[in-house]
Amino acid sequence: MLFRKEVLAAKSARDIGPVVVISPIPLQVVAITAFIVFITIILFAYFASYTKKATLPGFIFPKDGIIKVYAPQPSRVIKLLTHEGAQVNKGDLLYILNRESSSQLGQTDILVRTELENQHSRMADNHINLTNQLLAIENNLKNQIEESDKTRSILNKKIIIQKKKIALLLEKQTRFKEMHKSGYVSNQELDDNQLVVLSEQTNLDTLYLEEKSLDKQRLDAISYKNEQTASYKDRINQLENTISEVKNQLVRNESNENSYIYAPISGTATSILSQVGQYVDASKPLLVVIPEHEPLVAFLYATSKSVGFIKQNDSVRIRYKSFPYEKFGQYTGTVTHISKTAMSLNDAVDFNIPASNASEGLYKVTISLDKQYVNTYGKKTALVSGMEIDADVYLETRRLYEWVLDPLYSITGRI
Incomplete structure (x- = not known):
């Protein structure tokens, strides 16, 4: 019984603490x-939307x-009278070319000249x-009209x-x-x-009919x-144009004089x-003239995969590679025309598109620009023809649930 209290106290001690439920x-x-959470997802899928775009x-x-x-x-350039970026007016002399043909015409040239x-x-x-x-026709008809007028004048007097x-x-x-009534006349x-x-x-009444007939004859004659x-004037003009062309061919055939190339319109000379x-x-062209005061538009080229979804009046976001959009922003435009046929190789050259890409089937999309300038450091910088761009064409906007159910719409044929 010596250590009973201590033993009982030690047994009653608990190291793990009380039980917590x-x-x-x-x-x-x-x-x-x-x-x-479910309702939030449903509402988000119904009210939220996503716009599909093509770059x-x-x-x-x-x-x-x-x-x-x-x-x-075929000629040799002996003088160039303009330079890259120069402003030219219609009729300005651009080039002087020389045929450099033989001074003695060959037999073929003689036959052609004859x-x-x-x-x-x-x-x-x-x-x-x-x-x-x-x-002769004009004089004859003029005489007919004058005779008709004389007859008409006489007829008017008869009518009076x-x-x-x-x-x-x-x-x-x-x-x-x-x-x-009085019996004086029977x-x-x-x-x-x-x-x-x-x-x-x-x-x-007969005179009136003659008058109408004369008026009709006069109108018919006129x-x-x-x-x-x-x-006849149209035929004469066409003939004069042909005569002028033949004269030009004679001049080119019978001599090796210089050819003078003039600016067909007023504008900016480029791509010399x-x-x-x-x-x-x-x-091959000698140079290109960009018309002055002509509004600029964007020409995009779309693949056959994306062109089918592009429509007129679609909104477009444009990024000019000359002006990084991170600093100068993006600009807006509107689709105005979509070509129905793929580009030819000549069109590809105009767009500076490699022929290998054009062979894949590219379609030209014309974009009307909302602004003809770019805001750079507080001033308006005019756009320049030939600038390269990237553009996002916004194709269609749907709610999220419509995009999720798109495969089902494709099967049922409903949108």
Whole structure:
């Protein structure tokens, strides 16, 4: 019994502490939380939307395109009178070219020249004949119209006289009726006078018909004259253009004089490909003239995979590679036209697109720019033709649940 209290105290000590009972989360709280999360997901899927877009490369060009200037025939450049970026006016001299052909015409050139001279002679004779025919037709119809006017004047006088005559007969008829009542005029005399009135009225109607007929003939003659004049003048103009072309061919054929290349429009000279001393031909342009005051548009090229979803009036976000969008932002535009056929290789060259890419089937998409400039450091910097761009075309906007159910829509054929 010596250590009984101590032993009992040691046995009653507990090192692990008291027992704690943890209650689980109530099932109602879990259900309510899950329901709220589910409803949130449903509402988000219904009200939230996503816009599908296609990113397309492209370039900036004038709305009506650029003007390429070609050499009329194989030549050598002996003088270049402009430079890259120069402003040129319509008719300004750009190039002087030299044919560098032999001073003695070969047999083939002689035959060609003879044929051209024969053509020129025949066309000149034809021009004289057409001019004489036109003058004869105009004089003939002019005489017809003048005769018609004279006849019309005489007819007007006859109508005036006939009206006066009928007026007198009607007055006489009135007097006869009064005298008939008094017994001074017989029934026969009254009827005879009435017949005379009717006869003269018929004559007046005949004059009116002649007047209408003359007016119609005059209008027909004028119309025919105008038609013939327009037709002959058109033929004469076409013949004069052909004669002018034949003359130019004669000049080019019979001499090796210089060719002078002039600016076809006013604008900016660029892409100068031919320098002094180089040989050129009609297959490649000498330079390009960008029209002045012509609004710029964006030309994008889309693959056959993406072009089917692009529509007119789709919104576009444009990034100019010359102006990093991280610093200068993006700009907006609108789709105005989508080509129905794939680009040709020539179009690919205009777009600076490699022929290998063009062979894949690319379609040109025209974009109207909302702004013709870029805001750079507080000032407006004008866009320049030829700038390379990337653009996001916003194709369609749907709610999230519609995108999720898109495979099902594809099967059922409903959207």
